[in-house]
Amino acid sequence: MKYDYLVVGSGLFGAVFAHEMKKRGKKCLVIDKREHIGGNIYCEDVDGIRVHKYGAHIFHTSNRQVWDYINQFAEFNHYVNSPIAKYRDELYNLPFNMNTFSKMWGISTPGEAQEIIAAQIADLGIREPQNLEEQALSLVGTDVYQKLIKGYTEKQWGRDCRELPAFIIKRLPLRFIYDNNYFNDRYQGIPVGGYTRIIEKMLEGIEVRLGVTYRAFVEKNGEVADRVIYTGMIDEYYDYKLGVLEYRSVRFETERLEMENYQGNAVVNYTEREVPYTRIIEHKHFEFGRQPFTIISREYSSEWRKGDEPYYPVNNDKNNELFEGYRNLAEKESRVIFGGRLGNYKYYDMDKVIEAALQLVSSL
Numbered sequence: 551m552k553y554d555y556l557v558v559g560s561g562l563f564g565a566v567f568a569h570e571m572k573k574r575g576k577k578c579l580v581i582d583k584r585e586h587i588g589g590n591i592y593c594e595d596v597d598g599i600r601v602h603k604y605g606a607h608i609f610h611t612s613n614r615q616v617w618d619y620i621n622q623f624a625e626f627n628h629y630v631n632s633p634i635a636k637y638r639d640e641l642y643n644l645p646f647n648m649n650t651f652s653k654m655w656g657i658s659t660p661g662e663a664q665e666i667i668a669a670q671i672a673d674l675g676i677r678e679p680q681n682l683e684e685q686a687l688s689l690v691g692t693d694v695y696q697k698l699i700k701g702y703t704e705k706q707w708g709r710d711c712r713e714l715p716a717f718i719i720k721r722l723p724l725r726f727i728y729d730n731n732y733f734n735d736r737y738q739g740i741p742v743g744g745y746t747r748i749i750e751k752m753l754e755g756i757e758v759r760l761g762v763t764y765r766a767f768v769e770k771n772g773e774v775a776d777r778v779i780y781t782g783m784i785d786e787y788y789d790y791k792l793g794v795l796e797y798r799s800v801r802f803e804t805e806r807l808e809m810e811n812y813q814g815n816a817v818v819n820y821t822e823r824e825v826p827y828t829r830i831i832e833h834k835h836f837e838f839g840r841q842p843f844t845i846i847s848r849e850y851s852s853e854w855r856k857g858d859e860p861y862y863p864v865n866n867d868k869n870n871e872l873f874e875g876y877r878n879l880a881e882k883e884s885r886v887i888f889g890g891r892l893g894n895y896k897y898y899d900m901d902k903v904i905e906a907a908l909q910l911v912s913s914l
């Protein structure tokens with residue numbers, strides 16, 4: 551075989567894998583169906599503003615090894631994610647913390663906030679939360695749920711909050727201190743120079759072919775590598791033969807505005823159901839940009855259909871069960887290994903992707 555590994559997909563998982571294997575003397579070929587590298591962390595430079603083309607990415611981790619790892623490829627700025635939630639004409643701080651609660655109820659102490667939440671959920675009788683709604687209610691009570699969670703979540707996932715898994719809402723911190731940092735992680739920031747540059751550096755000296763799907767590549771070239779690392783959708787790989795896994799897709803309406811500052815924050819969530827988009831990203835604020843113009847993206851969430859870009863796996867019981875079926879097929883493969891958010895059908899953050907890729911490398 552001409553290569554040790556054919557890596558399908560040049561996103562973070564594929565790039566880390568190829569980089570590490572090259573270091574170990576292995577020959578990799580990376581292919582990607584898009585015309586650019588980087589998968590969904592790809593950013594486009596528009597007159598000095600880096601536009602997160604496939605949705606905002608903020609790097610955060612508590613894993614020191616992963617932090618040191620990514621810092622080989624970029625320095626990180628001091629950006630701390632602190633989204634604003636807009637419900638009608640009311641503005642709240644996220645994640646749910648004392649700033650949110652004091653604005654919501656006109657109170658000032660953690661004791662008062664906890665008392666209100668406890669009173670709101672006392673009658674609901676939730677013991678072990680079985681779904682996202684019960685989880686959210688039991689954590690923050692009915693007011694915060696109604697104003698800041700229900701509408702947003704149903705827009706983002708296109709499903710009733712009672713049909714969604716509880717773990718989704720547990721991604722967000724809940725604090726009874728005045729702290730608007732969206733993440734609890736020890737390390738956080740945006741890479742100076744951008745995400746695309748990181749992937750470029752990882753792929754230095756590695757052969758990359760763009761604009762080619764796995765299927766078309768194999769039809770034309772046959773098998774060229776001992777093993778395949780496949781980071782696309784696992785159900786698509788198997789031609790959906792066990793059924794179609796559900797994903798959410800996202801569409802962005804991006805606009806350049808001739809003003810310095812549109813919304814005063816990188817991320818503003820629109821939490822009521824009636825506004826059709828979930829959030830507006832103002833890209834320059836990730837890097838403290840001072841350009842005289844700005845670029846914003848309205849984010850619309852939709853159910854994934856064949857041909858759309860898959861973004862979020864819908865990890866409810868039905869889909870997880872179907873995925874288990876595909877995983878059983880995957881385990882029988884001697885040459886193909888699946889990785890990344892789509893290959894593993896997991897709501898991975900970037901640090902978890904790196905962790906998984908490094909783990910795979912060491913297991914091989």
Ligand code: UDP
Nearest residue numbers: 635698699700702703706718719721819821
């Ligand atoms: N969420 C919410 N209101 C918000 C922000 C988030 O209810 O204003 C919920 C929603 O269910 C969402 C989940 O929290 O799917 C996780 O949000 P996160 O910001 O982690 O989503 P991502 O950045 O991955 O799109």
